[in-house]
Amino acid sequence: xxxxxxxxxxxxxxxxxxxxxxxxxxxxxxxxxxxxxxxxxxxxxxxxxxxxxxxxxxxxxxxxxxxxxxxxxxxxxxxxxxxxxxxxxxxxxxxxxxxxxxxxxxxxxxxxxx
Amino acid sequence: xxxxxxxxxxxxxxxxxxxxxxxxxxxxxxxxxxxxxxxxxxxxxxxxxxxxxxxxxxxxxxxxxxxxxxxxxxxxxxxxxxxxxxxxxxxxxxxxxxxxxxxxxxxxxxxxxxxx
Numbered sequence: 001x002x003x004x005x006x007x008x009x010x011x012x013x014x015x016x017x018x019x020x021x022x023x024x025x026x027x028x029x030x031x032x033x034x035x036x037x038x039x040x041x042x043x044x045x046x047x048x049x050x051x052x053x054x055x056x057x058x059x060x061x062x063x064x065x066x067x068x069x070x071x072x073x074x075x076x077x078x079x080x081x082x083x084x085x086x087x088x089x090x091x092x093x094x095x096x097x098x099x100x101x102x103x104x105x106x107x108x109x110x111x112x113x114x
Numbered sequence: 115x116x117x118x119x120x121x122x123x124x125x126x127x128x129x130x131x132x133x134x135x136x137x138x139x140x141x142x143x144x145x146x147x148x149x150x151x152x153x154x155x156x157x158x159x160x161x162x163x164x165x166x167x168x169x170x171x172x173x174x175x176x177x178x179x180x181x182x183x184x185x186x187x188x189x190x191x192x193x194x195x196x197x198x199x200x201x202x203x204x205x206x207x208x209x210x211x212x213x214x215x216x217x218x219x220x221x222x223x224x225x226x227x228x229x230x
Contacts, residue, residue: 036221043120043207044158044221089157093219100146100211102219107157 002027006090006105013080013112021075021108023064023090031092033057033066033073034102038087047075047088080112117141118210120222127198128230135193135225137208143188144210148219149181152205164191198229 007022025031032051036044048057053068062077073090090105117140127133137147146165150158162178164170164185172178180202182194191210195202205226209219 034218041224041226043118043224044209046218046220049218100219101148101160101163102209104157109155 002031002092002094002103004090004092004103004105006088006108009107010109010111013110015082015112015114016079017112019075019077019080019084019110021088021090021110023073023075023105025071025073025090025092027071027092027094029094029096031094033064034091034093035062035064035073035075036089036091036104038089038107040086044089080110082112082114085110085112116212116218116220118144118208118220118222120208120225122225123223124226124228126228126230129199130197133195133198133227135195135206135208135227137191137193137210137222139189139210139212139220142210142212142220144191144212145188146211147185147191148209148211149183149191149193150207150209152207152224158207161193195227198227200229203227203229 004025034049035047037047038044048059050057050066056065064073064075087107089107091102093102119138121136149161152158161176162170162172164183166185166188170183185191207224209221211219
């Protein structure tokens with residue numbers, strides 16, 4: 001079945017540091033890939049998405065590129081802020097095999113210190 | 115657009131009582147709604163998937179008589195935790211998906227249930 005693996009956390013960075021959170025996936029079909037962010041005590045917010053190979057999703061300074069050859073969708077940001085502290089979830093969905101159902105990674109806790 | 119609300123945001127109840135959580139899509143028609151449970155510092159666990167007008171599909175290990183799901187309209191789904199016990203205390207999150215091309219789910223803000 002489909003699965004998503006994220007780098008283990010927690011990740012602690014200083015403000016303005018470069019961020020990478022690794023995400024790899026296995027899927028039988030051609031999934032769409034997502035990054036969600038969860039702030040404390042809240043639900044999930046879509047951060048960015050990519051629907052086909054080589055697509056780059058971007059939002060609020062975050063980027064991720066859909067790499068089919070390495071089955072990866074790593075999240076990057078050039079300069080993190082304290083307000084980026086949250087839990088980040090990588091996820092995939094394959095409409096042809098599972099409709100709108102999402103498969104989530106384990107989540108990565110990011111803490112950014114001033 | 116694509117806003118999903120949940121009510122209540124927090125609820126505390128006594129053991130043995132039932133609790134209903136509402137999930138509404140405010141500005142789109144949700145053909146499918148999902149209910150998740152999240153334990154502290156863990157990922158989301160899918161409990162069930164519901165399509166408007168039909169019975170919910172429960173994930174393995176989730177008691178359908180314990181967690182009653184109703185999806186009566188294209189904008190409302192409810193989760194009722196029946197005869198709640200302390201082990202049911204958790205963060206419950208719903209999401210909704212419409213007829214979009216790229217499988218996007220929109221998430222509610224979550225409901226914190228505490229059973230005393």
